Amino acid sequence: MGKSCLLATRHNIVSHASLPGSRPDFIGGIPRKRHAGNYGGRHLARKVFNRRFDLGCTGSVIDQFGQRLIHEKLSDMDPIAGVYKPVLQLHFTKPKSVMRLDDIDWGGSPNSSNAVPLNEPVCGYQGDGGPCAEGQTVFPMDYVHMS
Numbered sequence: 001m002g003k004s005c006l007l008a009t010r011h012n013i014v015s016h017a018s019l020p021g022s023r024p025d026f027i028g029g030i031p032r033k034r035h036a037g038n039y040g041g042r043h044l045a046r047k048v049f050n051r052r053f054d055l056g057c058t059g060s061v062i063d064q065f066g067q068r069l070i071h072e073k074l075s076d077m078d079p080i081a082g083v084y085k086p087v088l089q090l091h092f093t094k095p096k097s098v099m100r101l102d103d104i105d106w107g108g109s110p111n112s113s114n115a116v117p118l119n120e121p122v123c124g125y126q127g128d129g130g131p132c133a134e135g136q137t138v139f140p141m142d143y144v145h146m147s
Helices: 029-033 040-050
Strands: 051-055 059-062 070-075 084-091 097-100
Touching: none
Parallel strands: none
Antiparallel strands: 051 059, 070 084, 084 097
16 A cells, blocks of 8 residues: 555546556456457446456445445544544445544644534624624633733
């Protein structure tokens, strides 16, 4: 696995074949293994089903229905070590599962207790919702007098 993938997981397997250092014979190897010939699209697609492909930086599995089975890890920056570490692992097989490997560091201020961020800002994206619509301040300020 030594190489790092530059493409997101939503790209299809054909786009991985053009990565520098990847296996250029990825698609070409299919007809060679099954008696070379002039293939139509459906016939060639059937040759891809039920196969595993090593793409150099990752692997790809195509099931019997032509669907790519996803085996991915989500990494998060470890604030202490300063490196990315895997925190979740997705296996889209039977049954599909998400395995928790470590806690996610959600960041924030030291007193935020590492809480998951809201899906939307407290005052909305326009700044006119929630308490801001009523003229309230969201974060009350404590005034400190320094002499």
